[in-house]
Amino acid sequence: MxxxxxxxxxxxxxxxxxxxxxxxxxxxxxxxxxxxxxxxxxxxxxxxxxxxxxxxxxxxxxxxxxxxxxxxxxxxxxxNHERESTRYCPNLAPHAHFRDKETGQVHDIELPPEVMKSLRSILPPGFDSEVIEISFLGRTKAYDPLHSN
Amino acid sequence: MxxxxxxxxxxxxxxxxxxxxxxxxxxxxxxxxxxxxxxxxxxxxxxxxxxxxxxxxxxxxxxxxxxxxxxxxxxxxxxNHERESTRYCPNLAPHAHFRDKETGQVHDIELPPEVMKSLRSILPPGFDSEVIEISFLGRTKAYDPLHSN
DNA sequence: CTTGCGGTTTAGATTCATTCTAACTCATTA
DNA sequence: TAATGAGTTAGAATGAATCTAAACCGCAAG
The missing domain is CATH 1.10.10.10 (Winged helix-like DNA-binding domain superfamily/Winged helix DNA-binding domain)
Structure with missing residues (x-):
């Protein structure tokens, strides 16, 4: 409840x-x-x-x-992901979305300002963008810090 | 024809x-x-x-x-853009899409490898992504090289 | 009070892209 | 010649989202 x-x-x-x-x-x-x-x-x-x-x-x-x-x-x-039902998200900070192929779960991915800047910079002159949508599709594995480097 | x-x-x-x-x-x-x-x-x-x-x-x-x-x-x-009809694109090179808010037209935006890399780098450990979708929404203005800098 | 007004909510009908179904075609194999 | 199977077809079905028209509610004016 x-x-x-x-x-x-x-x-x-x-x-x-x-x-x-x-x-x-x-x-x-x-x-x-x-x-x-x-x-x-x-x-x-x-x-x-x-x-x-x-x-x-x-x-x-x-x-x-x-x-x-x-x-x-x-x-x-x-x-929005592909043509699935629209989902709603109260996270106001700029962020991308990662969608797990297997579970369908959506995770927020923080977007550092410098990445936003480099994205904006690829627009040719004359293109003026208000909204940038970034979404990843893939899998999430359990993360084991002992075996990462 | x-x-x-x-x-x-x-x-x-x-x-x-x-x-x-x-x-x-x-x-x-x-x-x-x-x-x-x-x-x-x-x-x-x-x-x-x-x-x-x-x-x-x-x-x-x-x-x-x-x-x-x-x-x-x-x-x-x-x-896919929002929930509009799916569109199809025979461009095989990695690229983003820019959608003109006014005309609805979709333009391909080239994606330099270093931008792809910086995008991949923002994924936390354990997130493994196969597909990255990037779409801009905005307007296109006529580009006047004489007044740009 | 009570009346009227505008914005909100509601149930159900409608829309529209997409998917499904079942029949049909047609080329190839047995 | 019959059987198989992939591909095509028209129309039905699905399902998310939108629309419609009636009901509701808070509130300001009479």
């Missing part, structure tokens, strides 16, 4: 929504709490199922609406 | 298909010719419409089948 937002997170949410001309509603609060509670890049369906545990009457359309609103306010990012 | 494949390209296609245990068929030849004729990252529907000009009986399902086969043989790459 998802606990509700703490003071701090509720204020953040309210402020971000306000800037986008949107209101804080009970449904938005529950959906946002779900995203913060488990940062595993859930699909809309997963958010829906988790959120319904604390708000049984919630409808799927509302989950779509809430998430769209959050994206519009810059509170969450959409993550 | 799409011209048919030249000797050289037909041989390449046949060889690549053969390695994947697939045969060269008239439909596959037409679909491949469409991809080579206009390298603008067409959707399945666009490929379908162009291909039907030279082969009117061709069915949409076959276009899906052909493109899937080509991807399996490493002849073409799929390009």
């Amino acid at each position: 998802i606990q509700s937002l703490n003071e701090h997170n509720r204020e953040d949410l309210q402020e971000a929504l306000g800037k986008g001309g949107q209101k804080l509603t009970p449904q938005r609060e529950v959906v946002f709490a779900v995203l913060l509670a488990q940062r595993d890049h859930p699909t809309v369906d997963e958010v829906f199922n988790r959120a319904r545990e604390s708000m049984p009457g919630l409808s799927l359309a509302t989950v779509y609406n809430c998430l769209e609103t959050f994206v519009g306010c810059g509170l969450v990012r959409q993550v | 799409i011209q048919s494949l030249n000797e050289h390209n037909r041989e390449d296609l046949q060889e690549a298909l053969g390695k994947g245990g697939q045969k060269l068929t008239p439909q596959r030849e037409v679909v491949f010719a469409v991809l080579l004729a206009q390298r603008d990252h067409p959707t399945v529907d666009e490929v379908f419409n162009r291909a039907r000009e030279s082969m009117p009986g061709l069915s949409l399902a076959t276009v899906y089948n052909c493109l899937e086969t080509f991807v399996g043989c490493g002849l073409v790459r799929q390009v």
Whole structure:
């Protein structure tokens, strides 16, 4: 069961929504709490199922609406892999995504500023980019520090 | 109207298909010719419409089948942007994609090896990646060399 | 109060890319 | 000539996402 937002997170949410001309509603609060509670890049369906545990009457359309609103306010990012269901991620820092071929799990990969810079530098003149999406596809092995070098 | 494949390209296609245990068929030849004729990252529907000009009986399902086969043989790459229709690209060299927000056009961006390397280097130990997808979203301005520096 | 208004939520219908299914074609092998 | 099997085909099915229209709710004006 998802606990509700703490003071701090509720204020953040309210402020971000306000800037986008949107209101804080009970449904938005529950959906946002779900995203913060488990940062595993859930699909809309997963958010829906988790959120319904604390708000049984919630409808799927509302989950779509809430998430769209959050994206519009810059509170969450959409993550697309191939043509699978869109996933949602409340990590605001610039980062790439690594998708495990076997489990389907998505992991955040930190993006150092110098890598961002070198990426931007490969754009020919005249190309002006606002968003850069980077995603890795592969496997994760258990990491054994004793045998690495 | 799409011209048919030249000797050289037909041989390449046949060889690549053969390695994947697939045969060269008239439909596959037409679909491949469409991809080579206009390298603008067409959707399945666009490929379908162009291909039907030279082969009117061709069915949409076959276009899906052909493109899937080509991807399996490493002849073409799929390009996904958000949840739009998948696009197809016969450019085999490693490259990123730039999508123009206004026109929807997709441009190939060359990926220098050192950028690839720096990208690979940001993966923590235990993460093993086969495929890296990089896509830019933005605008393209006419480039005026007189006023650049 | 209570009335009306605008934004939000809701269930269900709709859309649309893609995948599936089952029949058919056609070249090759037995 | 029959059988096999890959490839093709039209149309049905799927499933994520969007749309629609009605209901709901908080709130400001009368």
